[in-house]
Amino acid sequence: MMSAMDAPARTSADIRRWRRYLAAERAEAAVYRDLASRRTGEEREIMLALAAAEKRHEQHWLDLLGHDVGMPLKGDVRTRFLAFLARRFGGVFVLALVQRAESRSVYDRDDHATATMAADEQIHEEVVRSLATRGRNRLSGTFRAAVFGANDGLVSNLALVLGVGASGVAAGTVLLTGVAGLLAGALSMGAGEYISVRSQRELLEASTPDPETAHALPNLDVDANELALVYRARGMAAPDAQERADLVLARLAATGVTEGIDPDAEAASGDDLESHGTAWGAAISSFCFFASGAIVPVLPYLLGMTGNVAVVVASVLVGLCLAATGAVTGLLSGTSPITRALRQLAIGFGAAGVTYALGLLFGTSVA
Structure with a gap:
């Protein structure tokens, strides 16, 4: 240049x-x-x-x-x-x-x-x-739950509705199946998120340093200085652990204040707990996200459509939603929204297409 x-x-x-x-x-x-x-x-x-x-x-x-x-x-x-x-x-x-x-x-x-x-x-x-x-990073947890929940609802219920519809049953049966799939899936997602987040919080809480340990610091044997073992157990090299322990005890001797054996670790664990949110919040949001996606394939049947018309309308509506979530994901990740939208469509319609084909096969074999 x-x-x-x-x-x-x-x-x-x-x-x-x-x-x-x-x-x-x-x-x-x-x-x-x-x-x-x-x-x-x-x-x-x-x-x-x-x-x-x-x-x-x-x-x-x-x-x-x-x-x-x-x-x-x-x-x-x-x-x-x-x-x-x-x-x-x-x-x-x-x-x-x-x-x-x-x-x-x-x-x-x-x-x-x-x-x-x-x-x-x-x-x-x-x-x-x-x-x-x-x-x-601030958005990742909520965004992951939203995208995962909504897409799961879209794809799973579209696959369910198309698979049952292709078998030749009445439109009322398809509608009932779709509503049942919505409720079952949303409740399952909510329960799963509750257990997942609750379990993760319990694991993090178990890994958080006990603040009561600080009260033992004044009585430690300065020569043995077992506080260094704490830092070594957390992954520090022996010389670094000893230096850190000496610093903590020297500060204690100078000020007389027990500030905990590792304030940084406590703060980090607290941030981790905060970033995972509450179990009930995760459960409710997952229920709502799944339901918002799962209702889309059912809408044509709620509006009284039947047969191939309902199948086409449901597929188009789901396709628009999948493309939108894919495009948003692409924008947020700084990549091509078109590529991400096409990927979502391919995955979603691929799963639904397999189920629809099985429904056709099942309906033909029964007939």
């Missing part, structure tokens, strides 16, 4: 491309400023620094264009939509979209962009990825 001074002679195509780059840099800087306006502290400073970097890129294209800069252009549709979201929302979804936008930079393939600009764009992607990761 060349610097602005060494760049080849301009052409009409170059000028048009530079003007598009200029508009994109201005739009992206505006996105970062809008995101900064919705944040405080360190995240705000990071967003403003990214906006300043885009401003430097903007100046590069202004210098190249000179008198050919012309009237300001609008950014592309994706960037303008991103700006709209940033002004009104600014959450992890927007950051995931910004991360994906940064990954589409073409500066490393354009001779008129500098190597520094191309490197900036790569680093910007990593900065935004790191910021988005914070939101993804």
Whole structure:
């Protein structure tokens, strides 16, 4: 890549491309400023620094264009939509979209962009990825339950409804089967999540240091210093464990305050417990998520549809829902929403198709 001074002679195509780059840099800087306006502290400073970097890129294209800069252009549709979201929302979804936008930079393939600009764009992607990761971590537990529960309800009940319907039974029987599948599946999901979260919390509680142990510290044999064994049991090397134990006991001798044998471990365990939520909360949310997905294949039968019409409508509705959840997953993960939507459709309809074929086979054999 060349610097602005060494760049080849301009052409009409170059000028048009530079003007598009200029508009994109201005739009992206505006996105970062809008995101900064919705944040405080360190995240705000990071967003403003990214906006300043885009401003430097903007100046590069202004210098190249000179008198050919012309009237300001609008950014592309994706960037303008991103700006709209940033002004009104600014959450992890927007950051995931910004991360994906940064990954589409073409500066490393354009001779008129500098190597520094191309490197900036790569680093910007990593900065935004790191910021988005914070939101993804906060969202991951709930999001996993929502996607898993809703998709399980969509696919399992569609497979159940299509399989029973293909066997040739009456529409009323299909409806009853679908409702029974909804209730049975939702209750099973809720009970399973309750047991799972409750069991995990109990395991974490069993691994949390006992605060009462701190009262034993003043009576420890300083020469033997068995406190070092605690740290060695937690994975520290023997010299590090001894150093940590000596520090704790020295602080105790100086202040007379027993602060626990490892406040950091206690805090971490507390955070783990908090991040897993309550067992009842997990159970209720899983019940609702599954039911919200499982009701979709039943809707045509609730509305009085029968036969192939009900099958087609149920399949279309489920397909739209699967595509939507796949696209959202793709957006949040910073990958292609279309690819993730197609993956969801393939998996969901694959499972339902097998069940439908078995239902046809079973119905034919009975007849």
